[in-house]
Amino acid sequence: MPWRDHLDPYAIWVSEIMLQQTRVNTVVPYFERWMNMFPGISELANSTEADVLAAWEGLGYYSRARNLRLAAQIIMNEYQGRLPGDVKELIRLPGVGRYTAGAIASIAFKADEPTLDGNIRRVFARLFDIRESVDTPSGEKILWTLLNAELPEGRAGDFNQGLMDLGATLCTPQNPECGQCPLCGICQARAKGVQTERPILKSKPIQPHFTYVGAIIREGNRYLLVKRPSQGLLGGMWEFPNYRVVNEEAADKYLERLMAERYGVKVKITSKQGIFKHAYTHFRLTLQLYNVKILTDNLAVPDMCWVPADELLNYPMGKVARQISKTLKSNEKRQL
DNA sequence: AATGCGTGGGA
């Protein structure tokens, strides 16, 4: 892992933020690009939000990128440009919670601090055969107490990383390889044969499904993009105008009405571009996409932009908008 | 306490 070659606490911090809910193999190329683009805290603090969103595009959970930049500015202003090494100070930085603070303090600053992530939670729930839900405050309290008791003085960083590596390689959620596990002999769940029944997690609600309708608005070879509000889903990212609809059958009617309400322009659907499906963590969406002609000329909305097909991919977007952009770009080329 | 927040890979 490239960040293990960096002794710089900044690099450890960046890697830990990127690794939140994200696999190592996904993170590696993003980490290397990021360290080239923002080699230190001052460069990151002097960047723009658009810069960090572009660097983060495709990695998901984009508030991480915005928070990383905001935290860099706080570190420049309040900590003389040096990342604090204390859990209590680290946790005050936006985007740094209990896990990340413990990881940075133990790995980058050699502090005797435990940490608790999804891997360690699973490993300890099996090692100690925890019989209650471990994704609750009371379950987590038990785990933190155990981790504090087991923490080897002077080697917390190795301890934390070793547990995470164990969880990522052998003590996996499905089909754990107990035969290869160095802790097999002291694993309480394994002794009872219940290792695949640990950890116990609360059941998750069913994902809802929503239908959206979107508009491709073209003027010559330029397309209209709009910027999402900086909070919430895909905050600060660009996309093609789209709206959630209630009635899937009447999607085209909704589109013309919503464009009038939102932008005050009259539009006419010229053709159907296609249907896009995507699964987010908490809902699935179907996007019905139409090519649209504007019948009026008073389109003026904040956070909108006319973009030539060649430049569409320069704007930070989520996966769906990126896929649409690639389609449009290849269409343009085919016509030439 | 419960929910919102992306994406990609594996079973």
Next chain:
DNA sequence: TTCCCAAGCAT
């Protein structure tokens, strides 16, 4: 296809 979930955090 569908589900699970992966080095969590903010509100």
